[in-house]
Amino acid sequence: MGRKKVLAVIHTVTYGKRLLDVLSLLEADFRLQVVFTAPPHDFGDGVPAFLARLGSAVLPWDQAVRMTFDLALAAGPRGVQYIDAPLITLPHGANYLKRVTGGPHAGVAGLRRQDLLPGGRLPAAVGVPHQADLRELAGNCPEALPLAHVIGDPVHDRITASLPLRPAYRRALGLSEGQKLVVAVSTWGAHSAFGRFDALLPRLIGELPAARFRTALLVHPNVWAGHGAYQVRSWLARCAQQGIGIVPPEADWRSILIAADWIIGDHGSVTLYGTLTGAPMLLAASPEQEINPTSPAAALAAHAPALSPTHPLADQLDYAAREYRHEEYAPIRSRITSEPGRFNRNMRRLMYGLLGMGQPAHEPVTVPLPEPPPLTVWAPVRGEASA
Template sequence: MSGESTDSALVQRGQWSTVQDCKQVLVIAHTVTYAQRLREVFDLLEADLRIQVVFTAAPHAFGDGVPQYLHSLGIVTVPWEQAVRREFDLALAAGSRGVHEVRAPVVRLSHGAGHIKLLRNAGSLGPGEERPPGMMSRQHLMREGSVVPAAVAFAHDSDLEVLSRSCPEALPFAHVVGDPCYDRIVAGRPRRDVYRRALGLGEGQRLVVVPSTWGPASTFGRLDALLPQLLHQLPAQDYRVALLAHPNIWAGHGGWQINGWLAGCRRRGIAVVPPEADWQGLLIAADWIVGDHGSLTAYGSLTDATLLLTSGTRRDISAASPTARLAAVAPVVSPLHPLDEQLHYAAERRTAGQYDEAAALLSSAPGQFHQRMRTLLYRLLELGEPACAPAVTPVPEPPSLTVWEAAAPGARR
């Protein structure tokens, strides 16, 4: 059987298509985190009969769970090997791995709150060259002397200043479009009470959300230092706790292992949020966010929650990132004092505008992401935009915390 005959109908333009003459857009989902961010983009195209959106799960070390996540949205994927053999009119990616193989103009965007983590492999840098954020480096934007993406979408004007030093060759392809999570969280804040009721918070109960990025310097990498405080120092009748572990943690260690490690947390009433869940409603509903240097902690600066940081090294964090600004103003949790006392101390000491500088670095185009991004996509597709504003769905109501507090599927009781 020839390779041609095995290709999915989703990547064909010919006789098998019911809707003909569509522009074809490839969505490249490397990880669950990338796929969640890309959803903000491909949803802008879903209702246009002139466009066929095709999805593929690209190879990645943390790619476990991507096909299942996409399937939960009703999405059928085509194998990466087929996707790179076909030509598309446009491709969307939130990462750089393998995108040079795609036969289409690529739009690259960030997958988090600004550009937080510095380039891990600094061996390619010249003498005296500063270590840039990883996703803004030549390693991630160029191949064989040429810039790979046809467009690179940024959240903030200040990103262009960093890019001018880290990879000036990419500046002609840079576009400031804002941040979708910023816009959704700000729009969802008036519905805070709705989210709290959906979570099942009782009268007088307070919600503590503990987000963790991935890696050894993350909260999860040092969870043994924080768990005793969460398990033994917060009275269950007064506090509900939700733990948000980065999808890369689940993909890197496997769901069975993560559920095993956290089974004791669930038994003690801590909600373990699955990696595919929408986390924005949780942040909006929180009274306190106890986080590390990850994106979710930075997005917490947009909410009514009081922020506390877990201790840990910040040497791999960009000084220009929202996280760096937050680290300068948010108090740090200590293992030497009762956690409930620290929560209330931080809330009492919080001042008006304490997180404003960090929040301001998340987007320089508040409320404009979906319009700016759609305009960019349609320009690259050489199509006129629909004669209506982009449809932006509100942050969905989360399930009750009891759903995430229950034992994981397959866990022994």
């Protein structure tokens, strides 16, 4: 039986996680064979282990670029001009939040010409999450506008579909009755919250009574890849010894975000997705120079309370809980996607259209997120080897 071949291009763990939601739309179709490849990337160290856990068929990059495929998917631009296939490009996070300033690569990450036309080559389709993104696309790279499809955001849809399971996620994490969960979130880069963790971590350890609070740290996979897992765990060892959950880069963070009572974040995608959960927020970092001024990250930075270095942390959390109004964040949440709940439908239609095949005769269901492991799984005691 002849099968059409679909190539998933996995540059980093973050990109890989995004594509797994997309590839789930091709499950149970015996007409298709999905294979993976990993181009060279500065933050690609965790990709081989990520693909090994999937048990996926992996083609070496130098072999993949010599083959022909019926469809290719990528959440990043590097090297994809060498793939012989109709290519769909997707953002790897929420919207287009970050901008690069200065030099030849200045612009909004994901909407620059080199992002949309890698190697000067037009892809078959450019997937964007929101109708408003078309205006920025037209201004940054008008050649790509005819190829743009407003498809929505898979993470938005998985989180919103899973919100009713919040009590189950909290039980799975091991939270006792009355305990509150603080989730500290960081993107990557010099101006991220992680760049200020040396000041925040002692406060998480020393100012939040263990009887009332539990804490989890969600650090961007690029931090782990850039510094090395050993170094990150070494920096965070004291936190782990104090029972703080250090969520590894391969874990699914979305159910943990849903379980949170507070989120301490920055200008990254995970913090923005946190607006879907109803948890009060404090921003530990919101560098104006790195934020796309037309993005929902800019609106969040202008609205959410900023973490104070001088006031007691527990008091600030209580303040955020009193003053936070979930409905006030509705305009920010609405900028994540203009196709809420419809990513699976739109994306599957786009993929099968490019494959020249009829879709499976059933609705593509948005599956709720699985329960997370207990927080103690991610807090190794002193002397314990980290997996």
